[in-house]
């Protein structure tokens with residue numbers, strides 16, 4: 001029989017359209033219980049009612065569970081490998097590249113890509129799709145206004161060329177904004193587009209169960225062109241990479257054989 005947590009997940013899926021079954025239970029339960037304590041709710045039903053009545057609690061729930069922190073040029077050495085080794089390798093295969101930033105949060109990752117292409121590969125035609133389950137983070141992405149912390153790791157040359165600074169705000173240039181198409185998408189549920197040369201899925205799967213992670217990596221493999229590359233986060237190794245049909249070309253870069 002389903003226990004209280006499982007019933008809560010079922011109701012959450014029906015009432016809110018959010019399916020947390022693919023996420024690790026201990027981490028989720030700990031966070032949800034702490035949120036409930038903070039608003040003095042003793043039961044999951046009371047908490048669901050409160051989230052229905054007062055949308056700010058629903059927002060807080062989403063923010064707490066999905067953890068959407070990001071930054072430009074996160075883990076710089078990996079972006080250097082991408083620029084110096086992976087992109088030139090992909091361009092040997094195809095002159096136009098189709099790229100997907102999956103779990104893009106507030107846009108720092110797809111905009112970093114757009115700047116790298118604009119600055120270093122100006123003649124390459126690249127389409128960049130950026131998706132996330134959370135529409136509100138993408139609204140922030142489309143706004144394109146960031147603080148100093150978000151750009152702290154970004155090489156100066158990109159900041160100078162592609163941002164306007166107003167007070168403590170860094171406003172991204174329209175020419176970069178125009179290169180990224182944002183779309184709502186749930187990686188555990190929705191259909192994947194095909195024929196990508198490059199997919200980035202970084203710092204998204206940390207709370208996914210092993211089963212959902214493994215299913216996800218298989219689906220990414222299917223969505224890549226032969227020779228295409230999946231770029232993962234710096235704590236995310238794909239243990240069954242060879243079985244899926246990936247070969248490691250550099251740490252955190254998996255190529256479809």
Ligand SMILES: C[S@@+](CC[C@H](N)C(=O)[O-])C[C@H]1O[C@@H](n2cnc3c(N)ncnc32)[C@H](O)[C@@H]1O
Pocket residue numbers: 066067068069070071074102103104105106108109131132133134137185186187188201202203204233
């Ligand atoms: C920590 S951010 C990562 C942002 C960026 N990739 C980076 O590395 O800086 C994780 C993002 O994954 C998104 N996310 C979580 N579960 C998801 C799912 N099932 N489908 C799509 N996006 C999801 C969250 O909404 C959040 O914006």
